[in-house]
Amino acid sequence: xxxxxxxxxxxxxxLPMSWGQQTQPIDSTAQDAVxxxxxxxxxxxxxxxxxLRAQLDSDxxxxxxxxxxxxxxxxxxxxxxxxxxxxxxxxxxxxxxxxNYLKLGIDYNMYDNWVGMNNQVYIGLRLGxxxxxQTVNSYTLYTTHHxxxxxxxxxxxxxxxxxxxxxxxxxxxxxxxxxxxHNIYLGLSVRMHRLLSQKQPENFNNLYVPGFNKVTDExxxxxxxxxxxxxxxxxxxGKR
Amino acid sequence: MKNSHPFLFLFIVSSCLLWFTQCEKDDICVEGxxxxxxxxxxxxxxxxxxxxxxxxxxxxxAVATSTTIELGSGPxxxxxxxxxxxxxxxxxxxxxxxDENQDLIQIxxxxxxxxxxxxxxxxxxxxxxxxxxxxxxxxxxxxxxxxIIETTVTDETVVHLALLH
Numbered sequence: 164x165x166x167x168x169x170x171x172x173x174x175x176x177x178l179p180m181s182w183g184q185q186t187q188p189i190d191s192t193a194q195d196a197v198x199x200x201x202x203x204x205x206x207x208x209x210x211x212x213x214x215l216r217a218q219l220d221s222d223x224x225x226x227x228x229x230x231x232x233x234x235x236x237x238x239x240x241x242x243x244x245x246x247x248x249x250x251x252x253x254x255x256x257x258x259x260x261x262x263n264y265l266k267l268g269i270d271y272n273m274y275d276n277w278v279g280m281n282n283q284v285y286i287g288l289r290l291g292x293x294x295x296x297q298t299v300n301s302y303t304l305y306t307t308h309h310x311x312x313x314x315x316x317x318x319x320x321x322x323x324x325x326x327x328x329x330x331x332x333x334x335x336x337x338x339x340x341x342x343x344x345h346n347i348y349l350g351l352s353v354r355m356h357r358l359l360s361q362k363q364p365e366n367f368n369n370l371y372v373p374g375f376n377k378v379t380d381e382x383x384x385x386x387x388x389x390x391x392x393x394x395x396x397x398x399x400x401g402k403r
Numbered sequence: 404m405k406n407s408h409p410f411l412f413l414f415i416v417s418s419c420l421l422w423f424t425q426c427e428k429d430d431i432c433v434e435g436x437x438x439x440x441x442x443x444x445x446x447x448x449x450x451x452x453x454x455x456x457x458x459x460x461x462x463x464x465a466v467a468t469s470t471t472i473e474l475g476s477g478p479x480x481x482x483x484x485x486x487x488x489x490x491x492x493x494x495x496x497x498x499x500x501x502d503e504n505q506d507l508i509q510i511x512x513x514x515x516x517x518x519x520x521x522x523x524x525x526x527x528x529x530x531x532x533x534x535x536x537x538x539x540x541x542x543x544x545x546x547x548x549x550x551i552i553e554t555t556v557t558d559e560t561v562v563h564l565a566l567l568h
Contacts, residue, residue: 254430255524273412286412304516305523307438310465310472310482321516321525337415353416366518380430380521 204281205232206348208393210245222250225373229350229391237272241287243389247373256302256370257315262295264374266334281342283350289334291356293374297364298324325364330372332358332385340393350391358383430522439527440558441480442510449547449567458545458568462498466491466507478562481510485527488513494566496545506546507539510564512556529556535564 210227217224227245234240248261268289276282299322301315316322338352358378361369369378376385448456455477463472463479467490472481484490488511495505511532516525536549548567556563 254432254522256521273409284412286415302516302524304485305432305436305438305519305526306482308441308480308482310470311468311484311486314486316485316516316525319514319516321518335415337412355415355418366516368518368521370521 204395204397206230206393206395208348208391210243210389210391212388212390213245213247224248227389229389229393231270231393239270239272239285239287240268241270241289242267243289243374245374249371249373250300251371253370255305257300258370259298259300260295260369260371260373261298262293262328262373264291264293264295264372266291266374268334270338281348283338283340285338285340287334287336287338287352289336289354289356291330291332291334291374293330293372295328295330295369295373296324296326297328297367297369297371299367321366325367328362328364328369330358330361330369330375330378332356332372332375332383334387340391346395346397348391348393348395350393351388352391353388354386356385356387358385430520432520432523436519436523437526437558438523439485440529440556441482442512442529442531442556442564443478443480443559443562444564444566445478445562447565447567452550452565452567456568458496460497460500462493462495464493464495466493480559483510483512483514483527483529483556485514491539494546496568504543504545506541506544508546509537509539511535511537530554531556531563536566 207228207230210229213225213227225245225247227243229241229243231239231241243266244264246263248259250257250259266289268287270283270285270287272283272285274282274284301317301322303313303315306313334354334356336352336354338350340348340350342348356375358375361372363369368380371377376387378385446456446458448454457477463474463481464470465472467484481490481492489509491507491509493505493507495503497503511534512529513532514527514529516527518525531551531554533551535551538544538546546566546568550565550567551563552565553561553563
């Protein structure tokens with residue numbers, strides 16, 4: 164049981180939310196584990212950080228569904244689908260960005276599990292696509308002379324909704340998924356993304372893309388993360 | 404119990420964390436970025452409309468704030484209001500003297516906002532009305548007429564309006 168204690172210690176240090184581990188008695192006389200092929204497992208779940216953030220931040224609304232499917236030994240096909248509405252004040256402009264996004268890709272598990280356990284430390288790649296719209300709510304005009312008192316513009320040719328926008332990007336990510344109960348996993352991932360292409364609005368810019376986050380003028384990089392709770396549905400294929 | 408690519412994993416995680424902890428770089432509106440332009444005007448001879456004619460001593464005041472606009476030498480600039488599509492000024496010839504003549508004029512235009520970038524936001528550009536200059540209630544104005552040189556006010560490099568006297 165000493166090895167179990169070490170394992171438990173490591174997991175609770177890295178993920179404060181690890182609860183009991185599924186324990187299995189280790190038969191010391193067993194041969195070196197020939198891992199039985201795990202059943203093809205489909206997992207789906209939600210991101211917990213976005214609804215939490217929506218509660219705390221009145222300018223944000225969003226949710227994300229995640230899923231993955233094990234297709235080979237350590238290889239998973241993964242997907243994230245989400246929706247975000249975010250209002251923010253960026254320097255001179257107050258705007259709202261809302262839309263949906265879809266990310267599709269693969270995860271590669273780099274972690275050797277003990278028999279019967281299914282934790283992951285993984286890296287992955289995604290291709291992301293968003294469909295969104297942006298609304299300019301108000302802004303202050305940029306002037307170098309300050310003769311007239313400046314008040315925010317709320318109705319002009321530019322304060323309108325720019326619809327039918329989209330963006331595409333590639334993501335590289337790293338994360339962990341811990342099996343906390345038989346079918347339930349908690350995961351955390353951090354991501355770096357780079358914009359590939361986008362459809363910009365006329366007389367404005369994509370300042371915030373759902374799924375990609377803030378888009379800066381100077382470079383096309385961004386970061387993001389999610390914190391997920393997933394449930395595994397085992398699919399058994401083949402004769403038993 | 405091992406991670407087969409520990410360094411790659413750590414690299415990705417630490418790059419992301421480094422990014423998070425560094426304050427996201429705020430774009431700065433570079434000084435010198437052209438902003439909202441002012442109307443540029445100059446004085447021409449009413450008998451020879453293409454010829455410049457210096458009015459001599461005159462003062463320019465904005466009606467709404469009663470602020471005098473500092474003048475250098477011609478051409479002169481007028482800051483236009485953005486909350487409405489007209490701006491009123493008084494042009495006073497020979498202020499403080501016996502033959503002082505004060506003209507109350509109204510400049511009329513349409514405004515359109517153009518996006519610059521994330522940091523600077525929007526700037527205004529103006530299109531002068533065909534009836535760009537209107538006299539308000541003056542039996543003997545010293546500004547006898549005007550003509551538009553440049554209808555679109557997008558920068559301060561050209562003279563837009565010619566005032567004839």
